[in-house]
Amino acid sequence: AQSVSQHNHHVILSEAASLELGCNYSYGGTVNLFWYVQYPGQHLQLLLKYFSGDPLVKGIKGFEAEFIKSKFSFNLRKPSVQWSDTAEYFCAVTPGNSGNTPLVFGKGTRLSVIA
Amino acid sequence: GAVVSQHPSWVICKSGTSVKIECRSLDFQATTMFWYRQFPKQSLMLMATSNEGSKATYEQGVEKDKFLINHASLTLSTLTVTSAHPEDSSFYICSARAGDRRNEKLFFGSGTQLSVL
Numbered sequence: 001a002q003s004v005s006q007h008n009h010h011v012i013l014s015e016a017a018s019l020e021l022g023c024n025y026s027y028g029g030t031v032n033l034f035w036y037v038q039y040p041g042q043h044l045q046l047l048l049k050y051f052s053g054d055p056l057v058k059g060i061k062g063f064e065a066e067f068i069k070s071k072f073s074f075n076l077r078k079p080s081v082q083w084s085d086t087a088e089y090f091c092a093v094t095p096g097n098s099g100n101t102p103l104v105f106g107k108g109t110r111l112s113v114i115a
Numbered sequence: 116g117a118v119v120s121q122h123p124s125w126v127i128c129k130s131g132t133s134v135k136i137e138c139r140s141l142d143f144q145a146t147t148m149f150w151y152r153q154f155p156k157q158s159l160m161l162m163a164t165s166n167e168g169s170k171a172t173y174e175q176g177v178e179k180d181k182f183l184i185n186h187a188s189l190t191l192s193t194l195t196v197t198s199a200h201p202e203d204s205s206f207y208i209c210s211a212r213a214g215d216r217r218n219e220k221l222f223f224g225s226g227t228q229l230s231v232l
Contacts, residue, residue, distance in 0.1 A: 038221050046159070103153055103158075103208065
């Protein structure tokens with residue numbers, strides 16, 4: 001079965017610091033990859049997604065993620081975080097060659113940005 | 116860690132019938148649960164937010180009379196797809212929110228694949 005690992009449970013950064021959140025998955029075939037964000041009190045929002053093509057994906061709010069197939073990774077990055085980036089971040093995966101499986105989510109990484 | 120159980124994981128039904136999907140938080144109380152629909156090779160679409168003891172809040176474009184949501188207890192929310200049609204075939208995923216606003220955490224069910232014939 002597929003699994004998604006987000007090794008950082010809680011990350012605390014100062015404003016303007018750079019961010020990198022790790023995401024590794026276990027599926028060996030073609031995958032679709034997603035990063036979602038949940039701001040306090042809100043539901044999930046899609047930050048970015050990768051289906052194919054350029055492995056460096058640009059998302060909303062200055063986020064980007066890089067798909068490294070050899071490492072089974074899809075790490076999320078942002079060069080300079082803001083206080084408003086405080087949220088929970090979820091990585092999710094689904095096989096890319098089939099539309100018949102649900103998204104598998106990681107357990108999430110909480111980001112706290114302090115002034 | 117907290118677990119959200121979603122049942123059934125897979126259901127096939129005839130067009131015109133109703134299907135109920137359950138979402139249970141197994142070791143925590145979830146005052147809020149979310150229901151999402153996942154289209155093939157696409158991301159999630161929020162259908163509704165379910166709050167215990169009150170009416171669900173539906174997103175624009177989601178028919179509340181077709182997708183009935185009940186959140187009767189702090190550990191159970193149900194989504195009933197009424198008079199299902201083939202276009203309702205999809206994955207439905209629930210998530211449950213644990214904790215308060217300062218320390219909340221979202222947990223996901225494993226999804227329900229609905230196939231309407």
